Amino acid sequence: MGFSKMELLGLWQTTHKCRQSIRIMIGLYTSRGVLHDLPMALSGEHTVALLAILVICAWEVYRLAAWVMAAPRTADPWGPDIELSLNRDDAVPVCHHCFTPQEHNGWFCPTCGAIVGRYGNYMPYVRVFAIGEVLRAGTTKRVPRSALITIGFILLSIDMFAVAAPVYWFFLFRNLRRLRPMPPAPPS
């Protein structure tokens, strides 16, 4: 039994198509397998790692809380008698600027206008006055001359005035220069 040249070519084409289809099917299967299984395997591993990290973090937070709770309470920065008098029921708050007793519910000291309200810094409107008070102190008041405080004034002024901050720095450094301790005068 013999095949003609045309029949052989047709047979080869058919088997070639079959092989091609099988290859495509295998490819589809494996690619689908890869696409479906790999992320699942990865997410599973990630979940386990994430859970382990969370457990470690929770344990460390618990240890930190236990350590803080176990520490003895101190009355710093002042002595125990001042701490006791501060916590008395009849203690009266005073203005941090002029020491006038503050027996009202307002945000400002009636004597000097300083911010004295207990939660003033949490109120967006009142907070602006408190920041203004701090910035004004940098240019007009006697402030401690230290690098940390100067950097604080610079950063706060950048936050408040943006590109106009250098104008503030001019007045800030003029005030700081003014506050520089003078060398003792030579004896005459």
Ligand SMILES: [Zn+2]
């Ligand atoms: Zn006051």
